[in-house]
Amino acid sequence: MLLLMILLPGLLLPAGPGAALGAGALRDLEDARDPAALEAARFALESYSREADERRGPARLGAIRRAQAQGSYHPVNLTVLPCRTWKEKNRYIFRVVNGIKYYLDVTLLLTSPCSQDGFANQDAAVCENPVEPEQLACHFEVWSQPWMNRKRLVKQECRPAEPSEKVQSAASLEPEEPTRAKAPEEPLRSEALSQNASIQLISLFNDFLTTYKKSYEDERETKRRLQIFAENLEKARTIQELDQGTAEYGVTKFSDLTEDEFRSLYLNPLLAKLPARPMKPAAIPSDPPPAEWDWREHGAITGVKDQGMCGSCWAFSVTGNVEGQWFLRRGTLVSLSEQELVDCDGLDHACGGGLPSNAYEAIEQLGGLETEGDYSYEGHKQSCSFSTSKVAVYINSSVEISRDETEIAAWLAKNGPISIALNAFAMQFYRKGVSHPFRLLCNPWMIDHAVLLVGYGTRGRTPFWAIKNSWGKNWGEQGYYYLYRGSRACGMNTMCSSAVVD
Known part of the structure; x- marks a missing residue:
């Protein structure tokens, strides 16, 4: 492993200036005022203005009609990285990621030259009878490497705007005179903010505080959480650009947590550290699985x-x-007690993590599980108060399920939902859609979160696994995560198992 870590930086570098590039999915940015798109559009406008005929006068950004983004990267031979944390991944990711390309369709407003200094020799009749400013429809392509603060305008095409492409001049995205922004209102006091914090960041943070009912003990902690929130927005943006599926990443209930906090509070590092208890292999149905389930x-x-x-x-x-x-097997759906396992499973480590294979054995040793109502969840370890008289269900054994995704689908469709584990790299900032993280960052041997596989299908042309998570309904799609199916994404196939009820 040490040798691999020493060699990896060199192996990840491209073969040479002519090395081929891989490309992520070209995605529409739902909000044309997306900060990254707006920044790229402003850069393109500056480049355009430097080259434009000065007699036309300066241009302003009237509207971004469409914005798309695509990440590109150098292909590598390795499929995993010997690192877990974001900081460690950052050491390698930008050797792999070549940049982000923005495709922008914009409308520019040309300011009348008569109102600008240096145009005193203009025809007086023209200047005394002004007309609406000319509008241009432009297509810009901007290459960006934000981690190096580098941008380049690689394509520029402008022509007179068609009626459907025109905007009212008063609706410009760029005001002619800068205006002073109003101070943000509660719940975030203005004195708790960095002078460099943007109005948009403050607005997002305020919405976050309100949506998730967050509060902090003092001004110092508020400042600290705002800084973490800002850094997490950048992480989410990078994950978004590299995602190969249809997922949306951004602000979630975990956006004010550092990576270390998130991992220690919500994930399960023991999944990758401890060997699973051996289980007998599950019999795979011979019939092909249905198209969806x-x-x-x-x-x-x-x-x-x-x-x-x-x-x-x-x-x-x-x-x-x-x-x-x-x-x-019994025809009754019963909500069962997780707290019983947290308190009474002596093979695992309660809130410190555990293995599904151990939990099955613990259930057999205890004699079954109580209901959620009889043994309610508290979210921390307590003394075991399990009662055999309250056992609602039992299991007879457990099985390990194939790592082949087609066989996983076949077993699931015939036999029921499956306990699985995966690498949760992209889940802290996941909002919706089918997640397909960059494989180098979501490798299969760093699994750290156990979830429940409940189904599969296709959205448009994108195949997915439907996964029930345990972070509440105010995360993801009503508590569910949709992960790309067919590429063993994030190691979802490495620890599949099920109890057996005879």
Whole structure:
């Protein structure tokens, strides 16, 4: 491993100036005023203005009609990185990532030269009878390397705007005279802000505080969380540009947490550190799987739960699986107790993490699981208060399921939801859509989160796995994560298992 870490920086470098580039998906930016798109448009405008005929007068940005972005990277032979944290990944990512290209369709407003200094010799009749400023429809392509503060205008095409492309001159995105922004209102006091904090950042942070009912103990902590929030926006933006699926990343309930805080409070590092208990292999159905399947539509899935600030995802993954197995064998859907496992599973480490394979064995040793109602979730370890008289379900054994994704789908469709584990690299900032993270950053041997695989299908042309998470309904798509299917994304196939109920 040490040798690999020493050699990796060199191996990740491109072969030479002519090295081929791989490209991420070309994606539409839903908001044309996206900060990155607006920044690229302003850069293109500056470059255009330097080369434009000065007798036309300066131009202003009237509208961004369409904005698209595409990340490019140097292909490498390695499929994994020997690093876990964002800081460690940053040491390698920008050797791989070549840049981000923005494709912009904009409308420019040309200011009348009569109002500008240096045009005293203009025809007086023209200047005394001004007309609406000319509008241009332009296509710009801007190459950006934000981590190096580098931009380049690689393509520029401008022509007179068609009626459908014109905007009212008063609707310019760039005011002719700068205006003083109003001070932000509560919940964030202006004195708690850095002088360099942008109005947009403040607005996003205020919305975040309101949406997720966040508050901090004092002004110093507020400043610190604002800084973390700003850094996380940049991380989310990088993940967004490198994603190869249809996912949207951005502000989530975890946007004020450092990576270390997020990992220690919500993830499960033991999944990658401890060997799983050996289990017998599951029999794979011989029939090909149906094109799509979702156990939510067949009554086998309870509502989304919230593990809170406790690394107990392993318990939620296993109880979700047992709930499905009991439903399929006994016809009753029962919400089961994760707290029983947190308190009474002596093979695992409660909020410090655990393994699904151990949890199955613990359930067998205890004699079963109580219901959520009888043994409610507290989100921290307590003394075990399990009672055999309150056992609602039991299991007989457990099985390990194939790593082949087609076989996983076949087993799931016939036998029920599956406990799986994956690398949660992209999940801190996931909002919706089908996530397909850059493989170098979401490698399969650094799994750190256990979840429940409930189905699969296709959105448009994008195949996906439907995954029930345990971070509450106010995360992701009503508590669900959709991950690209067919490329073993984020190691989702490396630890698939299920309880067996006879």
